[in-house]
Amino acid sequence: MDHENQPGCCAEFSAVARTSRRAFLGGALAAGVATTIGSAVIQTAAAAAGTPARGVVVVLSMRGAADGLSLVVPHGDPVYALARPRLAVPSDRLVAKDGFFGLHPALSPLLPLWNAGRMAAVHATGLPVRNRSHFSAMEELEDASPGSTTRSGWLNRLIGSDAIASPLQALQMGGTAPAALYGSAPFLTTRSISEVGIAGADKWDTYGGRNRSLHTMWDKRQTRLAGSMRAAFGAVADFAPVVASPSTPANGAAYPSGDLAKALSEVARIVRSDVGVEVVTVDHGDWDMHADLGTTEWGAMKRNAEQLSGALAAFFTDLGALGDTVTVVCLSEFGRRVAENANWGLDHGYGNAMLLLGAGVRGGYHGTWPGLTNDPDADLLVTTDYRSVLAEVVSSRFGASIPTVFPGFSPTRVGVMLGQ
């Protein structure tokens, strides 16, 4: 069925989208706003001279609760090796190692970013209270205002905090939108770039009748649904430059195989095409390693960490200079236990590490180490509410209002973003 969704359908829209885009750009520039890719269309009156331009934030959710203690290893804590006689990553295998922390060797492809000071890890982050259910933890994390009456995701509150009403402002690559995006502000979910199109408006539709017939049925209707349908036609048109963009990565980037790499290669196309997308969410799973998490030689951790690092490294290579406008935040609904179980795995825990890469990131290790306890039920404790990290990202990249995005929350300084 792929041929049903070929981009050719929208060639007629593509031209106009480019034209109008240029008109927008002209307008923004005329107003004296210095803007960069991804933000030109969006940042209008609010951006006074000197305000950092808005860019793109990619939220990469490691679904299933990744083990932060394997990714960002506290080799300086003696309990780590004791609690994990088989699973501990040996200290001499770590990369980007300092006196206390080091990264899993499978993250080596990210070393150029790390060494350039463009990658950071914040340890012992998490929800304010323990929650070992994937599902409700994800919900809580993505809602990010526990206990408040707000039932919308933090990303939806972020994109809803300005005057932009385009569904293209936020985009989920993959199946279903995360709860972080749920809410009243429009967003777009798609499994792939090629699916952002009108089914049937393809190369076999020689006379362009498909689009014309839809406009005939919907254009004159005064209902709200008709308005939404016209917005959808408009979004397809606005997105057309992305669909028409070359799918070959730039700068010699070589993506590994796998869903995450494919998704990030499409995100790079979206960033490059400059159609006003500001927030992209991508899911990567499965990190739920109750069994066969393995070692540096075999197992699910090695495999997943390689997919993650390979895809992210290729993504930033692909972006080239545009990478200076893109911040990637990798997070998980919760962490895993300190001590290993009998199945070469780890059960559900609490605190975790977050990874940040790209624009505005202050490289290196961050956070307050709580110390580990060796006990079958012991968790990595949380010393940094993950919202404090996200707050620095949204305020440094978007200048967003923290009370709007995280109602009722007072962030503590983490310092993981420059200027924060």
Add this chain to the structure above:
Amino acid sequence: MSSRTTGSTTATRRGLLAGSAAAAGIVATSSPAAAGRRYRPRTYAKRTLLSGRDRHLVSRFSYGVTPDLAAEVRKKGGARAWFAWQLTPGKINDKAGDRTQAWWPELAQGPLTLWQNHAGGIRGGWLVMEDYQRWVMARRMQSRRQVLETMAQFWENHLNVPTNGEQWFLYRKTYGDVIRRHALGRFDELLHAAITHPAMLIYLDNATSSAAHPNENLGRELLELHTVGRGSFTESDVKDSARILTGWYVDMWKSWKASYRPDLHATGRVQVKGFTAANKSADGRAVTADYLRYLAHHPDTARRLAQKLAVKFVGDDPSPALVRRLAKVYLHHDTAIKPVLEALVDSREFRRSVGDKLRDPAEDVVATYRVLRVRLGRPRGTDSAANTMLWQAATIGAMPFSWPRPDGTPLDNATWSSTSRLLASLRTHYQMAGGWWPTQDVGYRPPKAWVPKSGMRFDQLVDHLSRELLHQPSTSVLLKACCEATNLRPGEKITHDHPLVRWSMARLLTTLLDSPEFFAR
């Protein structure tokens, strides 16, 4: 795109469209009158239609008006009589709806077996939940008890326990059964059955609540979501609400048996809003029953339920007068649901709400199967339509009861009007119209079957299809759209060998499915 620049894109796009239309040799007509002159619909009334008013009622309380359903409505003496008949579902013979459960045998398994299969890696809970969601869709598609199914959907969503495969999956099917049993009964009984059901107890953490550490999750959502609503209670109410519910227990991770544990019940005086009880007995079941009955009968609950029913079945902004009236009927009839529904469908506001409610994703898929009269067979593999139809709903934006939060899927139109949803609907409609996917254990009508008379005029064919798929006569706008989609003139003779029938029937059928008339329910 900022709001201040929207105008210019729209203008440009319109300019371009007009340009391309002209280039294709078609004179763009801008006024409906002009469209009417060129595209005059021509009647082909092989089958009688319900009146507009009857169609509206049946459409709102079913998963799509098919010729069979319309015949049943006529036999019952019209929509209102049909509706009254539907309100006693036990009297409706429903072999087609009943047999579907046997299609997914694991739905009959008890919690312990399901758990052992899940923990032993034999079959994950999420897979069992997928089967449950498929069964729900199959029932909606095939059951003759259409009003019961719409109301089961309403209450199962109101008392949402997500079908995501977490531990409560063990009881999720029986939870749905219990709700369906009470869906046209009394809300006070429905509420008690749902709140004390192990699925709900596990989902909202009451199963592990105790006198020493009352878990407030269920106690809070009971007030905020299931009954009186936000702003109507205090934190102290929540604490006592949680204490009242202590004792309702599930033996987690072991036998998974549900029981009442007096040793876990928090005794001592409780007060929630106007409800007070000495709560001296360790067996708190009676105080639970009294408390839930109090909440079900509370005017704030009446108002909330009336509002939600009106939003689901009338429109997104029901008048306060209608909500007041429905709440009054609800309280007057001791929380009985049927009289409220009858008052709702008899209201002028309901009659005037034609086209005001949008199908949600699963409703869209089910209605597409129904109006295309796709035969759904017993599934034999993962690619069978009865299994893959769930992915169709997921693509459009939501599978039944998969909403990840206790507040349930939103009922308003805006939620289901996103660009993603609309584009995905168009894609699913086109796939189904072409019969391209799914292809296993499913029967599509051959293109010829949609052309009742070889050699008929195209405009007649459009009228015929409008009656078959939309249960209403064609309009000039629809005829024009169909002519554009197929590049045919209204007077074209359509034989069974016509290229339209041989190659492009999907383009014609999808035009009807993509019309505003089909998006509304």
